[in-house]
Amino acid sequence: MSKITIAIDGYSSCGKSTLAKALAAHLGYAYADSGAMYRCVTLFALRKGVIKDGSFLPAEIIKLLPEIHLSFEFNQHTKSSDTFLNGENVEKDIRQMSVSENVSQVSAIHEVRVQMIAIQRKLGKNRGIVMDGRDIGSNVFPDAELKIFMTADTDIRTQRRYDELSSKGQHVSYSEIKANLISRDHEDTHRKENPLVQAKDAIVLDNTELTREQQLEYVIKLIHDLTLSVS
Numbered sequence: 001m002s003k004i005t006i007a008i009d010g011y012s013s014c015g016k017s018t019l020a021k022a023l024a025a026h027l028g029y030a031y032a033d034s035g036a037m038y039r040c041v042t043l044f045a046l047r048k049g050v051i052k053d054g055s056f057l058p059a060e061i062i063k064l065l066p067e068i069h070l071s072f073e074f075n076q077h078t079k080s081s082d083t084f085l086n087g088e089n090v091e092k093d094i095r096q097m098s099v100s101e102n103v104s105q106v107s108a109i110h111e112v113r114v115q116m117i118a119i120q121r122k123l124g125k126n127r128g129i130v131m132d133g134r135d136i137g138s139n140v141f142p143d144a145e146l147k148i149f150m151t152a153d154t155d156i157r158t159q160r161r162y163d164e165l166s167s168k169g170q171h172v173s174y175s176e177i178k179a180n181l182i183s184r185d186h187e188d189t190h191r192k193e194n195p196l197v198q199a200k201d202a203i204v205l206d207n208t209e210l211t212r213e214q215q216l217e218y219v220i221k222l223i224h225d226l227t228l229s230v231s
């Protein structure tokens with residue numbers, strides 16, 4: 001059978017990207033991180049001074065959109081794709097706390113979503129892609145052959161994000177990270193447009209007690225069980 005589309009949605013920091021990258025590498029598929037796109041818009045707005053002290057006017061963000069050009073390049077070293085904002089590799093900068101603190105509100109702006117979703121659909125038009133985010137299975141690719149909805153215990157998610165940031169030399173307190181996860185989950189599930197919801201045909205994966213290897217194994221088995229050939 002020809003290549004399929006795999007949508008991985010779920011709460012903040014529950015390992016969606018880690019699983020999506022491993023799955024893409026295993027299948028020889030492309031990987032796309034839709035959250036990185038919203039993070040780029042947020043980073044650009046922060047740099048331009050449009051977001052100040054955690055507040056902004058949506059109209060000012062919308063005005064910036066024509067100046068934002070996103071691209072993605074495979075990084076041989078990390079075996080994953082890096083995100084470029086106007087030609088600059090911003091993979092590290094978009095993970096900063098200042099971006100995390102504002103990205104949910106920026107991603108709720110209609111015009112921002114329209115522009116990012118257009119890019120996402122273009123990337124996925126030939127299938128053979130694993131994309132992770134919040135509305136991939138429910139909205140971006142409603143006809144994806146495999147939809148996974150990921151969740152995990154909040155403390156486990158906080159610890160994972162804490163370890164990830166620490167390993168990158170970013171020292172943010174555990175409580176600050178936990179508060180950010182909880183507030184982003186609330187905003188992402190309660191926004192008007194394309195909120196985070198479990199698509200009707202999505203399979204729930206709670207990875208609180210699963211290793212990365214177990215998660216990958218589980219999803220590969222799902223693909224086989226669906227009798228989907230993934231050559």
Ligand code: DC
Binds near residue numbers: 135136
């Ligand atoms: O996956 P992430 O944590 O990097 O995503 C950052 C934010 O972007 C998330 O809090 C909500 C938003 N987002 C979205 O609205 N829709 C998506 N498909 C992906 C992310």
